[in-house]
Amino acid sequence: MKEQEFLHLIRLDRATLTVWIEEAWLSPSEREGERVFEEVDLARARLILDLKQELGVNDQGVGVILHLVDQVHGLRSAMRDLLGSMHEKSGAERDQ
Template identity: 40%
Template sequence: MIDQLEPTRRLHVDDDRLQTFIDRGWISPSVREGQCVICDVDVARAALIVDLVDDMGLNEEGVDLVLDLLDQLYGLRSAFGHLIDTLAVQPGGVRVHLLNDARRLNTLSPRRSSTFR
């Protein structure tokens, strides 16, 4: 059962549609005392889903694909952030070595990016 909290009212989505989002695994609210608790992240994700379906005409498979790609992107962004944090505490010589390796890899790539130049 969906708890009637402020975030659900901001969604302008009825309970049945919100329940469909939950059932499809598109949003994953936490459960407290037997009630689903919708947080701001769930609200933003549900708003995106509404835009994808209502404004862009995506079907359920299309929404699955878009959300999967977004989840991958955020996962990679998080992993990259951890990598940057780890590199930041390395001695200067290690950072230079890694940068040189990255430049060498960049020249081997079929798509030459200006990322490491």
Template identity: 25%
Template sequence: MTRSLTEAELIEAVQNLTSERLSRFLSARIVIPRQSDQGLVYERLDMARLQLACELDDQYEMEPDALSMVLSLIDQMHGLRAELREVLRAIDAQPDPVRSQLVERIGTARFRRS
């Protein structure tokens, strides 16, 4: 199990993250910390999301709500990539004639103009 981070540990670990910036990001629900006996705690995934949010904010001066939307789109993209990997594994597991037919059909559909 991964160790959770306190707010102070998180701010120390994430470059350019301040308490004020974290408050803005929390309001925009960029991360949703978990409540524990020690107060709010953050996971490693939260740390990565906040690092990316800080970088995007620094580079593009994005509003927290816009950052939240961009991160949501990135999350969706990662989910779709994971689903596509599963589809590709399923295709790869098929016998050669079926796999060839699927590859041909997918290629045709990909380049078909509607």
């Protein structure tokens, strides 16, 4: 989705969005000179809003939490790959 639609859906002003991108809290792609947002960006922005508005987390805390969330997702992906490799290996051993 384009930036304007994203801002409307998340109910955010452009200046705040710019800060979030500068802080690397959001990383939209760019097409034809325009920022393009995916559903994952929308979910992440909602998480940021919840952290700040509902839980009262300050900006430094938001950065730490987002970093930890990213690490957890990375670990889940690595674990999924490892388990997939183990299943493939055990299947190949059974076939021999």
